[in-house]
Amino acid sequence: MSDRLQLDLANYLPYLVNRLGGALVADMIANTLAPFDLTIDMWRLLAVLSYRGAQRQVDLVDMSSIEASTVSRLVTRLARMGLVTRKRSETSSREVVIELTAKGRAQVERIIPAALKLEQTASTGIPAKDMAVVKRSLRRMFENMTGR
Amino acid sequence: MSDRLQLDLANYLPYLVNRLGGALVADMIANTLAPFDLTIDMWRLLAVLSYRGAQRQVDLVDMSSIEASTVSRLVTRLARMGLVTRKRSETSSREVVIELTAKGRAQVERIIPAALKLEQTASTGIPAKDMAVVKRSLRRMFENMTGR
DNA sequence: TCGCAATTGTTGTCAATGCAATTGTTGTGG
DNA sequence: CCACAACAATTGCATTGACAACAATTGCGA
Numbered sequence: 001m002s003d004r005l006q007l008d009l010a011n012y013l014p015y016l017v018n019r020l021g022g023a024l025v026a027d028m029i030a031n032t033l034a035p036f037d038l039t040i041d042m043w044r045l046l047a048v049l050s051y052r053g054a055q056r057q058v059d060l061v062d063m064s065s066i067e068a069s070t071v072s073r074l075v076t077r078l079a080r081m082g083l084v085t086r087k088r089s090e091t092s093s094r095e096v097v098i099e100l101t102a103k104g105r106a107q108v109e110r111i112i113p114a115a116l117k118l119e120q121t122a123s124t125g126i127p128a129k130d131m132a133v134v135k136r137s138l139r140r141m142f143e144n145m146t147g148r
Numbered sequence: 149m150s151d152r153l154q155l156d157l158a159n160y161l162p163y164l165v166n167r168l169g170g171a172l173v174a175d176m177i178a179n180t181l182a183p184f185d186l187t188i189d190m191w192r193l194l195a196v197l198s199y200r201g202a203q204r205q206v207d208l209v210d211m212s213s214i215e216a217s218t219v220s221r222l223v224t225r226l227a228r229m230g231l232v233t234r235k236r237s238e239t240s241s242r243e244v245v246i247e248l249t250a251k252g253r254a255q256v257e258r259i260i261p262a263a264l265k266l267e268q269t270a271s272t273g274i275p276a277k278d279m280a281v282v283k284r285s286l287r288r289m290f291e292n293m294t295g296r
Numbered sequence: 297t298c299g300c301a302a303t304t305g306t307t308g309t310c311a312a313t314g315c316a317a318t319t320g321t322t323g324t325g326g
Numbered sequence: 327c328c329a330c331a332a333c334a335a336t337t338g339c340a341t342t343g344a345c346a347a348c349a350a351t352t353g354c355g356a
Contacts, residue, residue, distance in 0.1 A: 005257045009199040009211075013267045013279075014172040015192075016286040021169040022213045023293040024162045039342095044163075051157040058304060063157075065170040070343060072306055094304050094351040109153045119161045122289040131161075133281045138164040141270040145171040187312090206334060215314060220336055242321040242334050303352070313342070322333075 013141075024122060032114040036107065037081075041066050042074055043111065046083065046100070050108040054099040056089065083107055161289075172270065180262040184255065185229075189214050190222055191259065194231065194248070198256045202247040204237065231255055 009015045025040050033043055044064045049055060052063070057075065061068045075098055078084045083104035089095035100108065123131055157163045173188050181191055192212045197203060200211065205223065209216045223246055226232045231252035237243035248256065271279055 005260050007195055007199060007256075007260050007263060009195060010287075011283060012263070013270060013283065013286075014169075014176065014263070015195070016283055016290070017165060017172060018169040019213055020286050020290045020293070021162075021166040023290055024165060027293055028162070041343095047155055047157060047163070051155060056304080065167055067344060068304085069306070069345080073343090076306095092304085092352070096305065108155075112153050112155050115155060115160070115162070122161060122292050124292050126285050126288055130281050130285055133278050134285045135159060135161065135164055137274050137278055137282045138161075138168050139158075140274055142164070142168045142171055144270050144272050145168070145175055204334080216334085217315080217336070218313060221312085240322070240334085244335065298356090299354100300356105301352105301354080304350085305348105306350100307346105307348075309344105309346090311342105311344090313340105315340090316338090318337075319335085320333105321335100322331105324329100324331080326328095326330105 020122075024118065027121075028115070028118055032111060032118075036111065038111075039074075041070065042078060045071065045074060045078065045098075046104060046108050046111075047115075049084065049098060049100045050105065054097050056095050056097055058095075060098060078104070168270075172266065175269075176263070176266055180259060180266075184259065186259075187222075189218065190226060193219065193222060193226065193246075194252060194256050194259075195263075197232065197246060197248045198253065202245050204243050204245055206243075208246060226252070 028043070029040055033040060038046075041064070044066065045060055048060055048063045052059075055063070057068070057071055060066070060075075061071050064071070066074070075084060075086055079086050083101060085099050085101055086096055087099075089097050126134075176191070177188055181188065186194075189212070192214065193208055196208055196211045200207075203211070205219055206216070208214070208223075209219050212219070214222070223232060223234055227234050231249060233247050233249055234244055235247075237245050274282075
């Protein structure tokens with residue numbers, strides 16, 4: 001009777017996005033992070049800290065999309081590894097400020113080339129003009145989903 | 149001395165992809181899956197089964213990017229919920245074939261409209277031509293990372 | 297200013313995940 | 327045709343991660 005309701009996965013945006021995301025993560029872990037004894041979430045925190053400088057934990061949560069209690073425990077581990085410091089904010093004693101140590105910065109700078117190479121590998125065969133469209137659209141869609 | 153090695157997160161593909169993926173998943177869970185008592189991975193399996201029909205578990209692993217032992221256990225739960233059946237393959241008794249039940253198909257058809265609406269929401273303000281570029285590029289990048 | 301709600305971070309708990317080992321089956325080279 | 331490698335699925339076990347409850351601090355409205 002009625003047409004069957006169908007979901008064309010091969011053309012369904014959330015499927016395409018998360019499938020690629022998973023492949024990128026798997027590659028990053030296997031080829032780069034494992035030797036450094038870093039998990040993907042640790043790397044995300046370090047990358048955010050490198051990119052934006054010292055941050056409160058709540059801002060790390062926001063920028064990394066990692067859940068708050070997980071961030072709290074990851075920061076503890078990163079501090080124990082000597083890659084970050086955690087100290088109370090001067091302006092508000094309920095806040096905590098996380099900052100890369102010299103060792104942490106060195107670690108990030110050792111990883112960045114591999115991270116860039118990963119992006120290159122993924123981008124093979126895609127015109128620069130198309131990649132610009134992709135990145136702009138990914139940012140816009142994120143805004144659409146979160147209201148920034 | 150040397151320029152500092154930097155990673156521009158706001159323009160870094162893996163970051164943009166996984167950040168959007170997380171936002172899409174969070175929305176899907178909160179607004180659609182939770183009321184059905186489904187996890188995101190359960191939904192992925194159901195969607196693949198709906199899209200491609202009965203599948204061996206190993207093929208579900210391949211198409212869903214979910215780890216094999218997790219698929220095994222999720223299928224057990226889905227079967228217990230009456231959404232799929234699991235039976236030994238006729239051609240090879242080490243294989244198992246998973247198939248949607250009528251109840252499972254009905255469930256998927258109730259979810260699909262919300263899934264399409266999610267895609268619409270994310271796509272707001274993005275020209276159809278750009279979206280075509282995005283989807284084509286996402287598929288190509290996945291191929292680049294996995295060799296298909 | 298006082299009280300209460302919101303913010304920030306931590307901890308307890310338990311289900312879920314991933315990895316490795318295991319079982320059972322199929323395919324294949326010698 | 328036999329031994330052994332490859333494949334498919336499951337299970338054990340340790341780790342992870344999410345959610346909720348909590349503690350501490352700050353901010354705000356009446």
